[in-house]
Amino acid sequence: MFYKDKYIFNILFEAIPEGVLIIDKNQTIVAANHPAEKMFGYKKGELTNNHFNCLIPKQMRDSHISFFENFKNSNTTKRINQELNLIALSKCNKKFPIEIGLNPFTYENKKYVIALIIDISLRRQNEKRDHFLKLELEKKITQKTADLHNTITQLKELNQNFKKEIKKRITAENNLKIALKKEKELNNLKSKFLTMVSHEFKTPLSGILTSSMLLNKYHLTKEQNKRDKHIKTITNKAQYLDTILNDFLSIEQLEANNINYKFTNFNLSTVINEVIYNANMLLKEGQHIQFPSNIDEFKITQDEKYLKLALTNVLNNAIKYSPENSNIQLLISQTNSNFEFKIIDHGIGIPEQDKKFIFNRYFRAENALNVPGTGIGLNIVKDHIENLGGTINFISNVNKGSTFILTIPNKTEHENHTIN
Template sequence: MEIRVLILEDDDDDLILILRELKKASFQPNYHRIMTEQELRAALNNGPWDVAIIDYYLPGFSGQAALKIIQESNKNIPCIVVSGAISEEEAITMMRNGSSDYVFKDRIGRLGQSVQYALKERAIEAERQRALENLKSSEAKFRAIYEHALDGMILIDLQTATIIDINPMITVLLYYEPIDLIGQSVETIFPKELTADYQEVLQLLKTNSPTTLTQLCRRKDDVFIPFDVNATVIPWGDQRVILVTIRDITDRLQFQMAVDIADDYHARWEHERELVTLKSRFVSMVSHEFRTPLSSIQLSVDMLERYYDRMTSEKRAERFRTIRQEIQRMDRLIEDVLLVGKSETGAIQPSRQMINLVEFCEKTFQHIQDQLGKQHHMVFEANQDVINASVDPNLLRHTLDNLLTNAIKYTPPGGDIQFHLHMNGENNCQIIITDSGIGIPKADQDRIFSSFFRASNVAERKGTGLGLSIAKQMVELHGGTIEFKSEEGKGTTFTITLPCA
């Protein structure tokens, strides 16, 4: 290992011994021999030097003086004094003046070890100085950030929860001067009663877990201001402290409030617009759906008034039957409209009773088949004879009537309609109604349960757009769900899942 060595030695033999011991210790000394103070000062300016070996006794230039000059140069050069016998007092003075070690000439064999130790100590000291400089630099940067931050910053004792320091922004935000807060409890700013889980926050911080919360902070004038608060534990000198950063969110909350108000107005506007649209659809639907049966009734009444005496009994019965059917049709329409209105206002409460769903569903299916489904291939299936469930029979019948009527209406004559009833797990039953009809266009499927909405491919078929809306609401009143799968031109499957109890 090559080292640059200053050797203050006037005796040639001693110089040879010094160089020999350095080489024995595996050093390759690149040395400069010095005899006078002037030579020493000049050499110090031509460094750097790894170590200085000084003869304590030099003619006209003492080892003590050399030590002093080297120390005053601040070159961080370890010095080893080589001497004959010296007094204890002289040794102490020499060490005080900065000597790393001293070696007696009669024990010169220890010189290599002493140099190794001195170089190691110098490396440790250099590293310590670098760390100290880095720490000072970090502290200076932190202090600059701390003093000029746009957020308020507070240092809090981790153990006592008292305030150690505040930055100038705290005065701007909360009006407190340092004298008002330093040494005071953190509760001066963060009232315990307004801090959620106060002790829990402290415990989290003691385990070095950063904490973020929104907190009302007490200003000096006893006004409470909302802040985002971030707290973390940092080293501070020889202790660990809580660094709390606060940011005023008054403007943000006011902006959010304005956004919420705007959203509320927009939602109300959308609701009003939807009501206008529903009203328009309702008027259009009622106008269309009532005009047809009223026209039919009017025609039958006119025929009876004019030709009653000429009609056979069969013709009269047919006209009366037409009048009765059209009145029933309008009655069902009015019932549907009223049912939707009651459901949307929460005025309907299911009147439950325990029934055998298999028997109930089969009778409902048979009734619709006899009335409307004679031109279709209709099949009812249940995987067991008895399925008991607590339902409102009237509401469930209305739901099944609507689904089966739609299946028949939108399936061409000769098409298939299937009704399946089975248990789904221990506590739920499923009703599945499948048709082979015209299906629901994909673009319409998201709105198919909306009141008065009709799919774009059903314009030629009569309808109110209420049936599926009613079915969904009635099923949900039972705590159940209704889902569907549909492909235009191939058919639709509705699946109702109901709790049995």
Template sequence: MLCIIGLYPDIKTSQLLIPQLINHLLSIAGIWVAVWFVIRNKFSDRLKFREQEKLDALFENATEGFLITDTKGQVVLSNPSATKQFGFTKEELIGKPVEELMPKRFKSGHSHYRNSYYVNPHSRSMGSGVELFGMRKDGTEFPIEISLSSFITEEGMFVIAFIIDITERKKDEGAIAHHVEEIQNLNAHLEQLVEKRTTELAQAIIKLERTNKNLQENISEKQHAEQALKESQRIYSAIAHNFPNGIIALLDSNLNVIFIDGNELVKLNLNPSELLNRNLTSKIPINNPDFISEKLNRVLDKKQQSFEISIVEESYFVNAVPLIDLYGDVNQLLMVWLNITERKRAEEEIKNALEKEKQLNELKSRFVNMASHEFRTPLSSILSSVTLIEKYPAEAQQEKRLKHVDRIKGAVKNMNEILNDFLSLGKLEEGKIQCKPDWVELNFIIDDVLETMNGMLKQGQRININLPELSENIFTDKNLLRNILVNLLSNAIKYSPEESVIDLKILIIKSEMIIEVTDQGIGIPKEDQVHLFERFFRANNSTNIQGTGLGLNIIKRYLELLGGTITFKSEINKGSSFFIQLPKNQN
């Protein structure tokens, strides 16, 4: 939708093209669905089994909803997308009249339209110019687009309905229409102002032309006319020179500059005297000179033109009008340029704001979905353990109570990790996390991290440490570095079995610090490795282990703040190694 709007300045025209494009694609889709149905019901014994499987997969996995009905208007076949759209099972849809899939207000007249279609069946969109709605099993309505096609077999005529749920498109169209209306209103206002000033200036030019004609015809009044002309030119020059955020230019029929002035010339580092008697497009660095030449030649044909051009990094709205002399000829044209750079930037800011709002809404939605899912297990565990603890009041049952207390602690720890990940991501998105380097002893950070990790180790796990022999002082943000190490080591613990070893190795090579964390865990599938640092991504073999899919994404963004990089290598069921390179002294 946005691409079409960008290609066609007329928003209404582009909006009309979209349904036409969709109808064309759906007509093509109708051909293969009909072929599939006929082959499936009539000629399956003539096809190889694998070819039938391909057609079945094509029908079953289509993203649009397909319903095939007989001449009684009853559903004889549907694909999974259609059952999902209407909330029925496949078995519930078979044999159901199509009128039961639409709101009550449409049911009474639909049988008449259906019978009319059977009399003259052809591929077309349903309800042209009318908003259509479907009704789900639970009675809720949703906007849809429907295209119809038909085919005939030995069993009679069948109609294919292609159904698209356009709920999200309707929401997007509403938001876009609102912002487009705001921009169009602003454009209209600016154009009115420019047109008004252009008209006034054009009238002044015509007045000067008439004065010149009078000078040629009345030599006796030459002195008086010359004085009047000078005064008019002085006023005109004063108006042009002080024209705010714009340029006023007068061109002859060869597009050579007769007059040009305006405070925008100073911004463009152009001298008006150097432009006189020169072709406009050859002296002003316009980004598309052929475009403006074409527009100005239309003005010489007595057609007023309004358009936008770019000069260096500035954008201008230009209104050009023909100056018609007393004989009806056009030998000159007037151009008024208005700087619209700020307006363009505002439009871009609106676009960026909408995109950021979309991303934030997506992030909020993902947080709600994941939090509700990830919190359910630990909360259930806590509730279960608290209930069981109440059943062990005797002192001899202390061991059982402690077992459930440990379960509660583990569940709380999991929820705390999830919340920390989301809080860190939220601060990063809002730009609230900044690098604040300071001198710190490396061993001090390592000791603090290991103290935290010891409480997370599984039974028999241990961390093997290899550090420089001499304690190093580094200039970096200790909190960011600590969080990076805690995230890497907690991942190694989480995805490694009991009785395994995790290696932490740190090297200082000249001005660079290299950190390596190696585990003996489940490894990362090769096909998942390219997505590993994406937000919310989790490898296929880790879905049964609690996590948010944010840890490595947060690590990478922390490293960007510190000027560092991260790489890794991994092998299934053998483990993973992560390598971090950081400047020893942060700038």
């Protein structure tokens, strides 16, 4: 049934580097690519028509049955939490850890699940190694610190006249601790960055590959809605990757102090219309953006590129963290010296304990961890806005929404008024 366009199917199916299985409602494997067969130790075609339980250790099969039935009817994509320590079983009864992403779909009125499987044995080994090295480093730091304390104590006991020298040694010790702490924080930051980049790129890329594969299955005119759904998925995920790449580029430029802000005089409507147009492509079902329409006469002297970047980032966040069938407002007010932009949503809000960290690089609020994101957008926006002489603030309540307020200096002269 999946082989009507066998040549195209095989190219797409086998091009995915991870193991891919397609399972029907009875948990029978109806298709498996070569990486999946190789991962589980099966020859070409051996996995097909086998029950999915053959890949699960016996003691885990009962719980898997109920989980599969619930998931099959959910119609939602799910990546299983790595902390669950999922274990798979090869043909030769070898157990190994895996990470799995599941996506239900319907084909010819029959329900199926496509499973993207990764063997993480090497990752687990590396985690154990890194943990061991971390313990060894902490042990060495503790020992070195103890040695320094012993040396200082001995010097004090030998001669009180060496107080100045001892003070210098104490200062050196503190500097060493600070340096070690900063080095440790830097290593943790690099590790977190690499993990985040790997996850944030792999997930949308897998979604693009899956949607591309399924897109070619719909040829009938009545299946246009299904084609549109997968085309929208590909477009959104491609835009998401483009945003991430632009954010990384901004970080590099900010850290290198290599940004040349170009101040020009332009129509405010030029920026607003482009920001709204791009944001509309990301809207969820029933979402709507309300924004001022009478701004054609207003001009602003600023850096057009980075004003657009800041408004886009905050508005996209409002869309991402708001539910379906909700309104998002963009309000603009002007004084002789400033433009003020308010972006108001009715989304998940920011927990009180997380508010002071919200502009920190790579920080994600605890109620946003299940939503894709890098934690760098607001950090970049804050840096650019402040470099342009402005400010960014927010008001937020959990489950009620957030209001982000961007104030940008304006060199054009107009009377005080608000743009509705």
